[in-house]
Amino acid sequence: MLLTTVVAVALIGACFLVHLWVLEGLGRWIYRKGNRIRHPLPIVLTTVFAAHLVEVVLYALGLSLLDWAGEGELTGAILGGPGWFEDHFYFSIASYTTLGIGDILPRGNIRIVAGLEALNGLVLVAWSASFTYLIMERLWGRKGPGEDI
Template sequence: MLLVTFLIAMTLVALTFVMHFAILKFLAREIRNEGSRLKWPLLTVTFSLFVAHLLEVLLYALAFLAIDMAGIGGLQGAVHSSHATLADHFYFSIASYTTLGIGDIVPLGSIRLVAGFEALNGLVLIAWSASFTYLMMERLWRIDGDE
């Protein structure tokens, strides 16, 4: 079971890395494009990255739900009913991804390993987004300041 959980976690890491890379590449290309119709490129970057992170959190939440439904792990604590809902898994996923770790909902079984991977993955992706945003700010504000 540990190998299956490890493979699930690594698949999620790979999917979120590829997804994040594609979004960053698209944003960089769109901003670099001279004919771009973006009126507020930095706001577009920030909002797009926020949505990207929410989608990545949702992928983990769906995996948590699948693990829970398979009976090899679950959530315990302040869940809505005797069986955790997608909303519970999404909330737990946000807390894990951001490394907030509130502690009102705790993982049991195989979800623990995936939650650990999600925390490390979230740290990397949030840092990547912060770096990208900084570089875009530096580039865009330098251009605006020269005019």
Template sequence: MLLTVVVTVILIGGCFLIHLWTLERLGRWVYRRKDEIRHPFPIILTTIFLAHLVEVFLYALGLSLLDWAGEGELRGAIVGGPGWFEDHFYFSIASYTTLGIGDILPHGNIRIVAGIEALNGLVLVAWSASFTYLIMERLWGRQGPGEKL
């Protein structure tokens, strides 16, 4: 159980730091270049999406480590061999997005990691949405009614 707690704390902290670093850099980039770039939102949304994928990948690595260490397993997943990590990544996406499809189920201590990942993902997706909203409001709020970017 101690390994599960340690891995979970590292995953939460790592994901928050990745997200903070990404959004901070994006915010600085947008405000430095706000007069040069006509439509920054494709770049902003792609970068945020990639940050979320990195965070999902980290959780998949953590789940794989805990599975390998005997702290639990994913039932319904491929056991060993090709496709083993892909199942952990797929399960991680379903957990992070709180989709919870249910074709792969966690058993043992990794159930805790799956639940925490859902909470962590919910917070980070909300953070991304509020960041994007604030950037849009500040950039588009400079215009008068009916004006285009």
């Protein structure tokens, strides 16, 4: 259980740091003086999507480590051989997005990591949505009272 706790805390911290660095970098890039990019939103959305994929991969690696260490397993998954990591990645996407498809289920201590991944993913997706909204609002501006829409 100690290894599971350490891995879970490390994954949560790593994902928060990745997200912070990506959003902070995007914010600085967008508002840099002399930035001539007219429509940065596609770049923002692509970069945020890539950050989420990196975070999903981090969780897949953590789940793989815990599976390998005997802290639990994914039932319904390929056991060893080709496709083993892909199952962890697929399960991680379903957990991170709180989709929870249910064709692969965690057993053992890794259930805790799967639950925390869902909570972490929910917070990070909301953070991304808030950031994107603020960028759009600032870039597109608001019309004041009496101004043409």
